[in-house]
Structures are given as C-alpha cells and as structure tokens.
Amino acid sequence: xxxxxxxxxxxxxxxxxxxxxxxxxxxxxxxxxxxxxxxxxxxxxxxxxxxxxxxxxxxxxxxxxxxxxxxxxxxxxxxxxxxxxxxxxxxxxxxxxxxxxxxxxxxxxx
Amino acid sequence: xxxxxxxxxxxxxxxxxxxxxxxxxxxxxxxxxxxxxxxxxxxxxxxxxxxxxxxxxxxxxxxxxxxxxxxxxxxxxxxxxxxxxxxxxxxxxxxxxxxxxxxxxxxxxxxxx
Numbered sequence: 001x002x003x004x005x006x007x008x009x010x011x012x013x014x015x016x017x018x019x020x021x022x023x024x025x026x027x028x029x030x031x032x033x034x035x036x037x038x039x040x041x042x043x044x045x046x047x048x049x050x051x052x053x054x055x056x057x058x059x060x061x062x063x064x065x066x067x068x069x070x071x072x073x074x075x076x077x078x079x080x081x082x083x084x085x086x087x088x089x090x091x092x093x094x095x096x097x098x099x100x101x102x103x104x105x106x107x108x109x110x
Numbered sequence: 111x112x113x114x115x116x117x118x119x120x121x122x123x124x125x126x127x128x129x130x131x132x133x134x135x136x137x138x139x140x141x142x143x144x145x146x147x148x149x150x151x152x153x154x155x156x157x158x159x160x161x162x163x164x165x166x167x168x169x170x171x172x173x174x175x176x177x178x179x180x181x182x183x184x185x186x187x188x189x190x191x192x193x194x195x196x197x198x199x200x201x202x203x204x205x206x207x208x209x210x211x212x213x214x215x216x217x218x219x220x221x222x223x
Contacts, residue, residue, distance in 0.1 A: 032210075034212060038151075043114075043215055043216040043217050044202075044212075044214040045214075046212065046213060049211045087151065089153065091153075096158070096165060096166055096207065097158060098143075098212065100152070100153040102151070102152055
C-alpha cells in the first residue's frame with residue numbers, strides 16, 4: 001500500500017527566504033504527483049501537477065521536482081512571502097486513487 | 111464562477127440523525143471524489159465515481175452512501191450519524207480517473223453532537 005510522508009510537519013522562515021518542502025512515497029508505481037496548498041478553514045488549491053514521465057514543473061515562484069526511483073518530490077518556493085503561509089500537501093496518484101501526505105504547515109514571518 | 115461547489119458549508123446535527131451533503135462541478139469532468147479530513151488534517155479518499163459509476167469504495171461504514179444523479183453531481187448521504195463522523199468532507203473532480211489534476215470544493219464541516 002502506498003504511504004506518503006511529508007517532512008517537516010511545520011516550518012517557519014523569514015520573508016524573502018527560499019525554501020524546500022519534501023514529500024516521499026513508498027511505491028514508485030505512480031501516475032502523477034500533485035502539490036496543493038490549504039489555507040485555514042478552506043479547501044485545497046492545486047499548485048502543480050507532475051506526471052510520472054516528467055522530472056519537474058514550474059509555476060511562477062514555485063518549482064516541483066519528481067524522482068520516481070527514489071520515491072521523492074520537492075516543492076521549491078523562491079523569495080517567500082507572508083501570503084505563502086499555509087499548509088502544503090502532496091498527493092500521489094497510484095492504483096485507482098490518490099494518496100495524501102500529512103502536510104507541512106508553513107509560516108512566513110514578515 | 112465556482113468550479114466545484116458544496117452545500118452546506120457547515121452542518122451541525124445530533125447523533126442518530128440522517129444528513130446529506132451536495133456537490134456540483136461545472137468543469138465538465140468525468141470523475142468525482144469524496145474525501146474525509148480528520149482532526150489531524152489527514153485526507154483520506156472515501157468514494158470515487160467515473161461517469162456516474164462507482165470506481166472506488168474505500169473501507170467506509172455502509173452508513174455512508176454516495177449518489178451520482180449525473181456526471182456533474184455527487185452527493186453524500188450519511189445515516190445514523192455518530193460522533194466520530196465529525197470532520198471536514200471535501201468533494202473533488204478530475205477530467206478522468208486518477209491520472210489527471212484534481213480540483214477541490216471548499217469543504218463541508220460536519221459537527222455531530
């Protein structure tokens with residue numbers, strides 16, 4: 001069974017810093033990996049989707065990479081801003097469903 | 111325009127009651143999902159429908175019954191509510207099953223007293 005882990009569980013950084021969030025999964029037989037952000041009391045907003053054949057995807061200040069063989073993905077956020085404060089979740093598409101990690105709670109301090 | 115919408119946003123009810131949560135997507139997607147997010151913020155899939163047919167039915171008590179009247183709607187009916195059913199329930203959709211980007215609704219916070 002696929003297990004998805006996100007480390008660290010919480011991260012606090014000063015504004016302007018670049019940062020990396022990690023996501024690891026146990027089974028490399030995946031279709032894709034999707035990164036989301038969740039603001040308190042809100043739904044999930046899709047940030048990036050990487051198909052299993054891709055190595056990375058970029059959107060603005062965000063860059064997500066995927067290494068299927070090692071079971072890892074990273075989300076790189078450049079020049080962090082207070083508005084980036086949220087919980088970031090990764091989800092792996094495998095089998096006939098999606099498996100979510102437990103999330104990283106990010107706080108960007110002004 | 112809201113892509114995936116859910117009603118109600120908040121639902122407070124007593125143990126033993128029966129309640130429904132509605133979900134609608136206007137994206138023209140074939141696949142819809144229900145997820146449960148517990149108090150520790152962990153998201154777990156409950157059901158998935160593709161073209162109105164059930165394709166995923168995780169280990170969920172049979173008090174939970176999804177119904178898809180058409181491709182754009184997936185409702186969740188819960189019988190005999192229990193305290194442990196308190197959670198946030200999210201509806202999501204994707205163009206096709208599992209290999210496509212998912213879009214989530216705003217969630218329904220269910221509190222059972």
